[in-house]
Amino acid sequence: MIRAASAALALAALAAQPASAAPDGGRLFMLTCKGCHQPKTSVMAPSLQGVAGRQIAADPVFKYSAGLKAKKGTWTDANLDAYLTAPAVFAPGSLMPMSVASAENRAAIIAFLKTQK
Numbered sequence: 001m002i003r004a005a006s007a008a009l010a011l012a013a014l015a016a017q018p019a020s021a022a023p024d025g026g027r028l029f030m031l032t033c034k035g036c037h038q039p040k041t042s043v044m045a046p047s048l049q050g051v052a053g054r055q056i057a058a059d060p061v062f063k064y065s066a067g068l069k070a071k072k073g074t075w076t077d078a079n080l081d082a083y084l085t086a087p088a089v090f091a092p093g094s095l096m097p098m099s100v101a102s103a104e105n106r107a108a109i110i111a112f113l114k115t116q117k
């Protein structure tokens with residue numbers, strides 16, 4: 001939970017940036033996602049290497065929530081955007097507490113995820 005709190009603080013700091021600064025998806029990921037999502041799956045979160053286009057809840061090691069496991073399909077841009085907007089709406093009971101309010105920031109993070117093969 002300390003990690004979730006620090007991620008929330010990082011988001012608050014980002015929100016204070018001037019609107020003209022183009023969001024850097026890699027930096028946003030480092031500040032708001034990496035606390036939980038490491039290159040290798042941990043008890044905290046599944047690995048997001050290659051997540052773009054992958055089957056939803058397909059990491060062989062991570063114990064997903066029933067809500068996310070019940071989702072069919074793959075991580076398209078639209079699904080990633082919906083999940084990052086409101087994880088518990090996209091997948092009721094999802095274990096992920098983090099959401100990203102800004103559409104611009106979501107797009108930047110999704111573009112970054114696609115580079116993580």
Ligand code: HEC
Nearest residue numbers: 004032033036045046056057058064065068094095096098
């Ligand atoms: C506090 C820890 C935490 C943070 C911070 C976090 N996540 Fe997650 N994330 C999780 C957990 C736990 C799951 C598994 C959710 C479930 O099983 O319902 C998950 C699942 C996911 C998935 C689905 C993975 C799959 O294999 O289907 C994606 C995509 C994702 N997170 C993206 C992100 C992004 C992008 C960020 C940063 C904006 C982020 N997460 C921040 C904990 C976190």
